[in-house]
Amino acid sequence: MKGLKAKIEKHPERNTPRRFYDIESNASNEKPEKIAEEILGSIAPKLKINPDLSQLKFDKTKESILGHHVLYQQYFEGVPISGAWIRVDIDPEGKVYNINNDLVPETVLKRAEKLNSKKAGGDASPNMPQLDVEEAKKRALEISGAKANDLSEILESELVYYPKEGVPTLAWKIIVKSQKPVGEWKIYLDAITGGIIDKINMLRTLEGQGKVFDPNPVVTLKDTSLEDNAQIPDAAYRLVPLRDLSNSGMLDGPYVTTKLTPNRVKRSDAKFIFRREERAFKEVMVYFHIDRVQRYIQQLGFTNILNRPIEVNIDGIREDNSFYSPSTKSLTFGTGGVDDAEDAEIILHEYGHAILDDQVPGFGPRGEARAMGEGFGDYLAASFFSDNKPDVLKPTVGNWDAVAYSGAEPPCLRRLDSNKKYPKDIVGEEHDDGEIWSACLWELRKALGGRTSDQLVIAHHFLLTPTTKFEEAANALITADKRLNDGRNENTIRDIFIRRGILPNPRRKNKRAGVPFEDISLNGKGI
Structure with missing residues (x-):
């Protein structure tokens, strides 16, 4: 895969490729995951990530009429980075034809490390939260607006890095399901300061x-x-x-x-x-x-x-x-x-x-x-x-x-x-x-x-x-x-x-x- 020929769309903020397309690659009988891993290793310098791909974790391979789509999640010091994914699209002949990249480059991760370390008072391990998970859950329930007698529940809690002003910030991701008001809230709390980073209502089923x-x-x-x-009669309309x-x-x-x-x-x-x-x-x-x-x-x-x-x-x-x-x-x-x-x-x-x-x-x-x-x-x-x-x-x-x-x-x-x-x-x-x-x-x-x-x-x-x-x-x-x-x-x-x-x-x-x-x-x- 060395010397890869492809067209590139640049990421508007990170000065890395957002997308590789019109890729010239050879057919392969290898498994899609193997093909994807090989090509990612060859373009790691352009992505500005570790060349050993140690920050990437295979997530899944999906099939479609266009072939296979291999997805990887990016991690930083063992913690997943929310929204940091890369997908390799491979046609039925085993040719890579498209790559979509939302990975965070090393330069930005170093900024994140310094920022979290500073907030933690110079802690040598800035990915260690100061806000524990139980306190984070309690805060998330309050932030969701759930009433005291509401049958709310915590569906998920996870330590992640979540972008704040473009820089991944150590955060608790808490998903809260509430009945009054009806909502399924994804809430991100700064794991060091406890501040609210984002609040998203995921319900889209109305x-x-x-x-x-x-x-x-x-x-x-x-x-x-x-x-x-003309006066259009009722018969021309349809309730949908x-x-x-x-x-x-x-x-x-x-x-x-x-x-x-x-x-x-x-x-x-x-x-x-x-x-x-x-x-x-x-x-x-x-x-x-x-x-x-x-x-x-x-x-x-x-x-x-x-x-x-x-x-x-x-x-x-x-x-x-x-x-x-x-x-x-x-x-x-x-x-x-x-x-x-x-x-x-x-x-x-x-x-x-x-x-x-x-x-x-x-x-x-x-x-x-x-x-x-x-x-x-x-x-x-x-x-x-x-x-x-x-x-x-x-x-x-x-x-x-x-x-x-x-x-x-x-x-x-x-x-x-x-x-x-x-x-x-x-x-x-x-x-x-x-x-x-x-x-x-x-x-x-x-x-x-x-x-x-x-x-x-x-x-x-x-x-x-x-x-x-x-x-x-x-x-x-x-x-x-x-x-x-x-x-x-x-x-x-x-x-x-x-x-x-x-x-x-x-x-x-x-x-x-x-x-x-x-x-x-x-x-x-x-x-």
């Missing part, structure tokens, strides 16, 4: 209720004559569960938060029942639909793609437009025409950009990669809702949003069944060019089925670069299919992309189906 369009009134009512100012809301009383959860929305709605009873005339209806729409599609992505086997709260502003601009910001990792929806956040297909299209950026940071700055981003967003929205749409609407997206501007029947933002071919129909505008890519993905879905094609499309993103071109991405789909499906769908994939001109046709001397007529020549002369 289920609320909301009212939404699913995906929009045009689809639900099967009525393409609706207009923005809002899963895992936090205890904030607002629409905050594990995968989406509306915190960027000014004056957002708050309901202490977690009942978010609104109609489209009320601004808060759009908050419910983005929460429910993003949360649900993220859970679907995880069901496909992808547990590490944007599995954190994305921040959303439901009406940040007045134009009939919406966008994902790669800089702030957030979504903003517009209010021109039909408000974009009223149409779940527009919501999922924009979320598609966030997914791609999470898989391939900086994806699609220009050209064909940018068009692929638009095409994938359309595919994600169309595929996710396809099974609940009438046939005439299946290959379209944004039917409700489009009633304000579309003269097509049915009204739609874009279609996924165009007859465009590459390269003759490339015009240099990402949405138009994206219709070539989305049409290929839509054909793939019709051939393989929704779940198989969804998994394949999302998986192949891991094999792309920010400036990938159509042909490279088509080949990446073939590679992903070999990994996931033993190549069973290769002929189907090739046929689709050859007919669209993205892959050259070996039966026609590698000519492309979409070469403009005026570019075709025979024996050096025009036909």
